[in-house]
Amino acid sequence: MARLTRAESQARTREQLVSTAKRQFLRAGYAATSLEKVAEEAGYSKGAVYSNFRNKNELCLAVLDDIHEQQTTMLTEAITGAADLESMLTAFQAWSERSIGDEAWTALEVEFATNARHDAEVRHQLALRSKAIRDTIAGILTAHAGHLGLTLPMSAEDTATALLSLGIGLGVQRAVDPGVSAVVLTDVIRLFAGR
Incomplete structure (x- = not known):
């Protein structure tokens, strides 16, 4: 070896x-x-x-990067190859129910963001990562809207911001009450798609 x-x-x-x-x-x-x-x-x-x-904050950012990459990969794999909007939404819904509101992940994201509120550099790093996630979502929306012949009700960037914000809020609610269904996020996507 x-x-x-x-x-x-x-x-x-x-x-x-x-x-x-x-x-x-x-x-x-x-x-x-x-x-x-x-x-x-x-x-x-x-x-x-x-x-x-350099410090625990930098290590935690690396951990969050790893979690985000893993979740992005899982989501991309779930919706790739979907022939139509309904099959894509079914795959998205399954990913949402598994991932959104994971108690440990959600608690870490909230605790770290709250802890970072007084650290301008960490807030900046979190903002960069949040923008990268929004950009990824916007890219997925743009690609699939074109492929499926859909017109988004607002820019892909604004739609991505709305969906990410709803997902984060839903994640916090589901971490507190796992009985809350993630279907609301899928239903909002249906509304955006005019279905």
């Missing part, structure tokens, strides 16, 4: 730290998770954490 290069070794360490931090943040929350606990569970020194991340 070939030895890892320094860059490969560092990438592996970073990946393991993010994976461990993700488990801890989702299990215990942002405040209760320390860099020491992450390092210990991952089998590294605290110095290894600091050689990859």
